[in-house]
Amino acid sequence: MKAQLRPAITLLALLTIITGAVYPLTVTGLAQLLFPQQANGSLIVIDGKAYGSELIGQQFDDPKYFWGRPSAAGYNATASSGSNYGPMNPTLEEVVQARIEALQAADPNNPLSIPVDLVTASASGLDPHISVAAALYQVSRVATASGLGEAEVTSLVEQYTEGRQLGIFGEPRVNVLLLNLALDGIQ
Amino acid sequence: MNTWIQMIFYFGTLLILTRPLGTYMAKVYQGERLILDLVLGPVERFLYRLSGIDPRSEMTWKTYAVAMLLFNIIGLIAVYLLQRLQGFLPLNPQGLGAVSPDSAWNTAVSFATNTNWQGYGGEMTMSYLTQMLGMTVQNFVSAATGMAVMLALIRGITRHTTKKIGNFWVDMTRSVLYILLPLSLVLAMALVSQGVVQTFSEYQTATSLQSGETQLIAVGPAASQVAIKQLGTNGGGFFNVNSSHPLENPTPFSNFFQMLSILLIPAALCYTYGKMVGDTRQGWALLAVMTIVLVALLGVAIWSEQNGNPMFNEMGIDQVQSATNPGGNMEGKEVRFGIVNSSLWATVTTAASNGSVNSMHDSFMPLGGLVPMWMIQLGEIIYGGVGSGLYGMLAFVIIAVFVSGLMVGRTPEYLGKKIEAYEMKMASIIILIPVMVVLIGTAVALMSEAGRTTIFNPSAHGFSEVLYAFSSAGNNNGSAFAGLGANTPFYNIALGIAMLIARYWLAIPVLAIAGSLANKKKIPASAGTLPTHTPLFIVWVIGVIIIVGALSFLPALALGPIVEHLMIFG
Numbered sequence: 001m002k003a004q005l006r007p008a009i010t011l012l013a014l015l016t017i018i019t020g021a022v023y024p025l026t027v028t029g030l031a032q033l034l035f036p037q038q039a040n041g042s043l044i045v046i047d048g049k050a051y052g053s054e055l056i057g058q059q060f061d062d063p064k065y066f067w068g069r070p071s072a073a074g075y076n077a078t079a080s081s082g083s084n085y086g087p088m089n090p091t092l093e094e095v096v097q098a099r100i101e102a103l104q105a106a107d108p109n110n111p112l113s114i115p116v117d118l119v120t121a122s123a124s125g126l127d128p129h130i131s132v133a134a135a136l137y138q139v140s141r142v143a144t145a146s147g148l149g150e151a152e153v154t155s156l157v158e159q160y161t162e163g164r165q166l167g168i169f170g171e172p173r174v175n176v177l178l179l180n181l182a183l184d185g186i187q
Numbered sequence: 188m189n190t191w192i193q194m195i196f197y198f199g200t201l202l203i204l205t206r207p208l209g210t211y212m213a214k215v216y217q218g219e220r221l222i223l224d225l226v227l228g229p230v231e232r233f234l235y236r237l238s239g240i241d242p243r244s245e246m247t248w249k250t251y252a253v254a255m256l257l258f259n260i261i262g263l264i265a266v267y268l269l270q271r272l273q274g275f276l277p278l279n280p281q282g283l284g285a286v287s288p289d290s291a292w293n294t295a296v297s298f299a300t301n302t303n304w305q306g307y308g309g310e311m312t313m314s315y316l317t318q319m320l321g322m323t324v325q326n327f328v329s330a331a332t333g334m335a336v337m338l339a340l341i342r343g344i345t346r347h348t349t350k351k352i353g354n355f356w357v358d359m360t361r362s363v364l365y366i367l368l369p370l371s372l373v374l375a376m377a378l379v380s381q382g383v384v385q386t387f388s389e390y391q392t393a394t395s396l397q398s399g400e401t402q403l404i405a406v407g408p409a410a411s412q413v414a415i416k417q418l419g420t421n422g423g424g425f426f427n428v429n430s431s432h433p434l435e436n437p438t439p440f441s442n443f444f445q446m447l448s449i450l451l452i453p454a455a456l457c458y459t460y461g462k463m464v465g466d467t468r469q470g471w472a473l474l475a476v477m478t479i480v481l482v483a484l485l486g487v488a489i490w491s492e493q494n495g496n497p498m499f500n501e502m503g504i505d506q507v508q509s510a511t512n513p514g515g516n517m518e519g520k521e522v523r524f525g526i527v528n529s530s531l532w533a534t535v536t537t538a539a540s541n542g543s544v545n546s547m548h549d550s551f552m553p554l555g556g557l558v559p560m561w562m563i564q565l566g567e568i569i570y571g572g573v574g575s576g577l578y579g580m581l582a583f584v585i586i587a588v589f590v591s592g593l594m595v596g597r598t599p600e601y602l603g604k605k606i607e608a609y610e611m612k613m614a615s616i617i618i619l620i621p622v623m624v625v626l627i628g629t630a631v632a633l634m635s636e637a638g639r640t641t642i643f644n645p646s647a648h649g650f651s652e653v654l655y656a657f658s659s660a661g662n663n664n665g666s667a668f669a670g671l672g673a674n675t676p677f678y679n680i681a682l683g684i685a686m687l688i689a690r691y692w693l694a695i696p697v698l699a700i701a702g703s704l705a706n707k708k709k710i711p712a713s714a715g716t717l718p719t720h721t722p723l724f725i726v727w728v729i730g731v732i733i734i735v736g737a738l739s740f741l742p743a744l745a746l747g748p749i750v751e752h753l754m755i756f757g
Contacts, residue, residue, distance in 0.1 A: 001257070004254040005257060007240050007254070007356050009261060010238035011234065011240070011258070011359075011360065012258060012262055012265065012324075014234050014238065015327065015328055015360070016265075016320055018363075018364075018368070019323060019415075020319045020320040020323050021319065021320070023323070023368060023371065023411060024319050024323060024385075024411040027372065027375045027376065027379070027385055027408070027410060027414075028386065028411070030376060030379075031375075031376070031386075031410060032385075032386070034376070035380050038382045038384075039379050039384060039410075040384065040386050041386075041404055041434060042434075043404075050391070050393035050394065052394075053393065053434070054382075055382050055433040056402075058397065058402065059395070059397065059398065060396075060397050062397055065396075065397060069522065077402060077403060077404040078310055078311065078390060079310070080405075080426050081428060082431070082549075083547070084519065084547055084549040084643055084644070084668070085519075085550055085644065085670075086549060086644035086751075087496050087550065087552050087648075088644075088754065088755060089645065092498075096498075096499070096504075100504070112505075113504065114504050114505060115504075115506075115511075115512045116506040116512070116515070116516075117512075117513065120516075120517040120519075121518060121519065122431075122520070122521050123428060123521050123545065123546045124426075124431045124432045124433060124521060125428070126432065126433055127521050127523075128433055130522055132511035133509070133511040133512035134512075164439065165438060165440050168189070169193065169196075169440060169442070169443055169528075170439025170440075171513045171527075172510070172511065173522045180396055180397075184396070
C-alpha cells in the first residue's frame with residue numbers, strides 16, 4: 001500500500017499539469033489563433049457594437065420582430081435551463097395554452113396552425129433558432145407590425161434559412177436574432 | 188427518409204473507425220512502436236522516473252486494485268478541496284465562492300467515478316480553475332482508470348499460470364497519453380471551429396436587440412473539456428444544460444462529432460479486445476450484441492418522440508414532421524437537433540455511461556424516457572463506459588457461458604479458461620450490486636421526506652425522476668430527469684454513496700476475476716467447447732441481458748414510465 005502512495009500522488013500531480021493545464025492552454029492557444037471568432041462566443045459586432053452572440057437566442061415579444069423559442073431561462077445567458085416539464089404536467093398545458101393565446105392575440109387572422117417548436121421551451125433556454133415553419137407562421141404578423149411587405153419579410157426568412165449541414169445533418173432552421181437584425185436593417 | 192440517412196451515417200462512421208482505432212489501441216497496450224513515441228515517449232519515461240515507477244514490474248490483482256483505489260481517492264480529495272477553496276484561487280474571473288460541502292463531495296465522487304452526475308450548474312458554480320484542474324483532469328484519469336481495469340481483465344484471460352496482471356500506473360498513463368490526449372486535441376479543435384467557446388476571458392457583454400439592455404454571455408474554456416467529456420464517456424458539461432447549450436454544442440456537425448466520440452472508444456475497445464485475445468471475432472461478437480440492443484431501443488425512442496404529445500394535438504398545435512417542421516415532442520429540445528438527433532443522443536449517451544445530454548430527458552414522452560432509463564439499468568454495458576462497459580459486458584458473457592454450460596451439462600469455459608464458482612460469484616456481484624443500489628436507493632428516497640420534497644413533476648413522472656436519479660448514479664451514467672432538485676444534502680450524499688459503490692464494487696470483483704483467470708491453466712478448445720463468436724451465442728447473450736435487465740427493473744418501470752404511458756394513451 002505504502003509503495004503505491006508515492007506514484008499515486010506524484011502521477012496525479014503530473015497528469016494534472018498535463019491534462020489540466022498544458023492541454024487546455026494548448027487548445028486555447030490554437031483556438032484563439034485559428035478560430036478567434038468562434039472561440040470567443042461568435043459575437044455579432046457591427047460598427048463596434050455587440051448585438052449579442054450568433055449562437056445565443058434573445059427575448060423577443062414585440063410583434064414587429066420574429067419571436068424565438070419559449071425559454072425556461074428567460075434567455076439569461078449565464079443561467080441556461082430547460083423547463084423539465086413532463087409530458088403530462090398540468091403546468092405544461094397551462095403555459096403552452098398561454099403561448100398559443102399570445103401568438104393568436106398578436107395575429108388574430110392567421111389561418112396557419114402553430115408549429116410545435118414555437119410554443120414549447122427549448123432544452124437550453126437559449127436556442128437561437130426556430131423551425132422554418134415557425135418563421136413562416138410569423139410572417140403576416142411581422143409584416144403588418146413592421147410595415148414591411150409580406151413578400152419582403154418572406155424573402156428575408158428565406159435568406160436566413162439554414163439548411164441541413166451538407167444536406168444531411170441536423171434540421172433546417174432560422175436564426176432569429178440574425179433575421180431580426182436584418183428586419184431592422186442593421187445587417 | 189432523412190432520419191434513415193442520418194442513422195446510417197452515424198453507425199457507418201462509427202463502425203468504419205472501430206477497426207483502425209481498435210488496432211491502434213492494441214498496439215498502445217502491447218507496447219509496440221508508434222509514431223507518437225517520438226513526442227510522447229520521453230514524456231512517458233519522465234513521468235515514470237519522477238513518480239518512482241518501474242514500468243516493467245507487474246502487479247498481482249490485489250496490488251493493482253490498491254493502486255487504482257489509492258489513485259482515485261487522492262483524485263477525489265483533490266477535486267473536493269479545489270471546489271472548497273476556489274474563492275481564494277486564481278482563474279476565477281466571476282469571483283465564484285466555495286461550493287457547499289455536500290455538493291462538493293457529490294461532485295468530487297461524481298467525477299472520480301466517471302459518472303459526472305451534476306448537482307450544480309457549471310457556469311454559476313465552478314471557476315475556470317476548478318473546471319480545468321478538477322473536472323478536466325478527472326475526465327481523463329477516470330476514463331483511463333476504466334481502460335486500465337479492462338486491460339487487466341484482458342491479461343487475465345490471455346495469460347495462464349501467473350499471478351501478474353500488469354502495472355496499473357503504466358496502463359493508466361499510456362491510456363491518457365497515447366489515446367485520450369491526442370483524440371481530445373483533435374476533437375476540441377473540431378468543436379471550436381463549429382463555435383464551441385475556448386477562452387479565459389470574462390463573460391462577454393452585448394446589447395440585446397429588443398430591450399436594449401446589457402446581456403451577459405457565459406463563456407470559458409469549454410471545448411477542451413467537452414472533447415474529453417465525450418471521449419472518456421464522462422458527460423459532465425461545462426454549462427448547466429450540458430451539450431444542449433449552444434456554446435457547448437452549436438451545430439449539427441458539432442453534435443455529430445460529439446455523439447460519435449461517445450461511442451468511439453467503447454466500440455473500438457471491442458476490437459482491441461478481440462485483437463489481444465487473438466481472435467477478433469470475439470470482439471465483433473460483443474460489438475454485435477451491443478449494437479443490436481442499441482438499435483432496437485433507439486427505434487422506440489425516435490418513434491415515441493416523433494409521434495409527439497397527444498395533448499398538443501388537442502390544442503391544435505402542428506407537430507407533424509415535414510420539410511419545414513421537425514414536429515414531434517419539442518418540449519426540452521433544440522431546433523438544430525430536432526427529434527432525430529435528440530433521440531439518438533439520448534439513447535447513445537445512456538447506452539455508454541456518458542450521461543451528457545443535448546435535450547431534457549425529463550420532458551421526453553413516457554416511452555421515449557423509458558429508453559434512456561432502461562439503457563442505464565441494463566448496467567451500462569451496451570457500449571458502456573470506456574473500459575467499464577466492456578468489463579461489465581464480459582460479466583454477462585461469463586453468466587451466459589455458465590448458464591449454457593449447465594444446460595448441456597459441460598464444464599463452462601471461455602477462451603480457454605474454465606469458468607468456476609469463484610468467477611461466477613464475482614460476476615454475480617458485478618451484476619447484482621447496481622441493481623441493489625438503484626432499487627434500495629429509490630425506495631429510501633421515496634420513503635423519506637427529504638427525498639420527496641424536491642420532486643418536480645407530479646404523479647408517476649415524479650417517481651420516474653427519482654428512479655432515474657438512482658439508476659444514473661448507481662450505474663455511473665450521470666444524466667438526469669433534471670427536474671428533480673438533486674442539489675440538496677440528501678441527494679448529494681445518497682447519490683454520492685451510490686456512485687462510489689457502483690464504480691469500485693464492480694471494478695474490484697473484475698480485478699479479482701482477472702487475477703483468478705490469470706492463475707488458471709489454459710485448456711485447448713475441444714468439440715465440446717461452446718463457440719463464443721457465433722450468431723447463436725450473440726442471441727444468447729442478448730437474451731441473458733434482457734432477462735436480467737427486465738426481471739430486475741420491470742416492476743419499478745411499471746410504476747413510472749409504463750403507467751404514465753397508459754395514462755396518456757390508454
